[in-house]
Amino acid sequence: MVRAVVQFRPNNFPGKLIIVEGIDGSGKSTQLALLRQWLISRGLIVSFSEWNSSSMVRASTKQGKKKQMFTPTTFSLIHATDFADRLERNIIPMLGAGTVVCADRYAFTAFARDVARGVRPDWVRNLYRMAVKPDIAFYFRVPLEVALNRILGGRASLKFYEAGMDLHLSSDIQESFALFQGRILNEYESMAEEMGFEIIDATGTIQEQQKRVREIVARKLGDSLDRDILRLPAAGAPQAQ
Amino acid sequence: MVRAVVQFRPNNFPGKLIIVEGIDGSGKSTQLALLRQWLISRGLIVSFSEWNSSSMVRASTKQGKKKQMFTPTTFSLIHATDFADRLERNIIPMLGAGTVVCADRYAFTAFARDVARGVRPDWVRNLYRMAVKPDIAFYFRVPLEVALNRILGGRASLKFYEAGMDLHLSSDIQESFALFQGRILNEYESMAEEMGFEIIDATGTIQEQQKRVREIVARKLGDSLDRDILRLPAAGAPQAQ
Numbered sequence: 001m002v003r004a005v006v007q008f009r010p011n012n013f014p015g016k017l018i019i020v021e022g023i024d025g026s027g028k029s030t031q032l033a034l035l036r037q038w039l040i041s042r043g044l045i046v047s048f049s050e051w052n053s054s055s056m057v058r059a060s061t062k063q064g065k066k067k068q069m070f071t072p073t074t075f076s077l078i079h080a081t082d083f084a085d086r087l088e089r090n091i092i093p094m095l096g097a098g099t100v101v102c103a104d105r106y107a108f109t110a111f112a113r114d115v116a117r118g119v120r121p122d123w124v125r126n127l128y129r130m131a132v133k134p135d136i137a138f139y140f141r142v143p144l145e146v147a148l149n150r151i152l153g154g155r156a157s158l159k160f161y162e163a164g165m166d167l168h169l170s171s172d173i174q175e176s177f178a179l180f181q182g183r184i185l186n187e188y189e190s191m192a193e194e195m196g197f198e199i200i201d202a203t204g205t206i207q208e209q210q211k212r213v214r215e216i217v218a219r220k221l222g223d224s225l226d227r228d229i230l231r232l233p234a235a236g237a238p239q240a241q
Numbered sequence: 242m243v244r245a246v247v248q249f250r251p252n253n254f255p256g257k258l259i260i261v262e263g264i265d266g267s268g269k270s271t272q273l274a275l276l277r278q279w280l281i282s283r284g285l286i287v288s289f290s291e292w293n294s295s296s297m298v299r300a301s302t303k304q305g306k307k308k309q310m311f312t313p314t315t316f317s318l319i320h321a322t323d324f325a326d327r328l329e330r331n332i333i334p335m336l337g338a339g340t341v342v343c344a345d346r347y348a349f350t351a352f353a354r355d356v357a358r359g360v361r362p363d364w365v366r367n368l369y370r371m372a373v374k375p376d377i378a379f380y381f382r383v384p385l386e387v388a389l390n391r392i393l394g395g396r397a398s399l400k401f402y403e404a405g406m407d408l409h410l411s412s413d414i415q416e417s418f419a420l421f422q423g424r425i426l427n428e429y430e431s432m433a434e435e436m437g438f439e440i441i442d443a444t445g446t447i448q449e450q451q452k453r454v455r456e457i458v459a460r461k462l463g464d465s466l467d468r469d470i471l472r473l474p475a476a477g478a479p480q481a482q
Contacts, residue, residue, distance in 0.1 A: 056301055056304065056305050056310050056315065057298070057301045057319070058301075059300035059301055059304065060297055060298045060299075060300055060301040060322075063297065063300065064297050069297050069326070069330070071325070071326075071329045071330070073325045073329060073371055074297065074322055074325045074326045074329065077318060077321055077322040077325055078298070078322050080318055081301075081315055081318040081319050081322055084312070084314045084315045084318055085310070085312075085315045088312045088314060088315065089310070089312070123367065123370060123371075126364065126367040126368075127367075127368065129364060130314055130364075
């Protein structure tokens with residue numbers, strides 16, 4: 001399928017935007033937490049934004065999920081609303097202030113999940129055209145079986161939409177989850193090149209992956225981190241009164 | 242400005258879709274109510290759908306308005322979510338069942354209002370690409386002064402977003418409302434031809450306008466109303482047991 005090239009707005013702010021993507025169980029959130037720790041330890045001011053966390057649409061998202069009211073289109077739109085709210089009231093102001101913004105999932109999550117649900121790729125890409133282009137987009141690549149073992153081994157229960165039960169792929173929720181995650185993985189793989197993902201082999205140890213993540217951040221943003229980013233006053237240094 | 246041609250999906254359902262558009266105070270809701278009455282009196286089954294009325298996003302819309310959290314983008318997206326929910330769970334099923342669906346405002350309201358707020362025309366048109374093309378789209382054309390007199394004469398108070406106060410056009414709410422409505426009117430006028438609106442002179446009497454509305458419905462949908470639309474059993478006619 002020919003896909004429209006995504007048109008994000010360029011990051012013309014002093015801050016930097018680093019995002020992580022990957023299927024559930026890829027370990028991306030752990031890696032982002034370690035990266036944040038490292039950036040903070042260097043004295044940088046770091047902000048954080050997480051998928052599906054805007055207070056504005058929380059009530060509606062909760063109700064829609066509980067009552068299973070969502071179609072693929074409304075599921076996509078409510079998440080785009082959540083994203084736009086966080087973008088305009090949180091991510092952009094924090095980039096403007098000169099912090100490093102770390103985002104756990106970004107527009108690519110919608111491109112993968114919503115398309116896996118049957119939404120048209122060009123429609124959902126247009127929806128997120130207001131997004132700021134990330135300075136680094138990490139993609140944690142992991143075989144489906146590895147991710148499934150991590151998730152299905154460690155968690156008591158899957159949720160309806162999380163497992164893609166709305167797609168009627170299987171009446172067994174674990175099987176539905178596996179099929180749905182497989183579709184999402186295919187979408188990530190098919191956009192990896194187009195989107196310029198920095199691909200991390202997520203089958204490696206946590207330490208190996210984190211080493212690679214930090215190398216990439218240092219290589220791509222090193223000078224700029226030292227030059228442009230807001231810093232905490234150094235411990236023991238004289239303070240402004 | 243060159244505008245992308247809007248791409249709605251064709252109405253391949255047995256039912257018919259009639260929508261009304263116009264600025265506040267154009268009298269469109271009154272005319273739609275009279276049209277519904279007429280269609281019902283002919284024995285047809287008529288459904289109704291109103292802008293910004295989906296239960297799914299009501300809580301979020303209310304909170305966003307109350308706390309003045311909306312940007313033009315999130316205002317646009319929450320209304321698109323509302324629309325998609327009504328479209329997929331109400332309008333399309335009712336068209337599929339073979340009723341006449343009457344909608345008070347449709348996607349064109351977003352094209353006018355959101356663009357008046359500064360949202361890009363092609364972005365918002367793409368957002369509503371899932372909409373079914375109306376069989377008839379009435380546009381109630383009225384001079385700004387006439388509409389303003391009707392609204393500002395008869396109503397106690399204007400609301401923040403309704404008056405476009407988020408655009409900081411004026412600190413006086415009535416003046417802001419007038420300026421905002423003027424922008425919306427310009428948008429309606431500039432898309433009237435592109436969208437194939439049936440234009441009704443909304444300065445005429447209620448009776449004159451309704452006569453014209455019914456003539457257009459009869460001319461454009463007459464045969465189909467008799468042939469395709471679900472009907473109430475005629476009074477006094479033998480009933481199936």
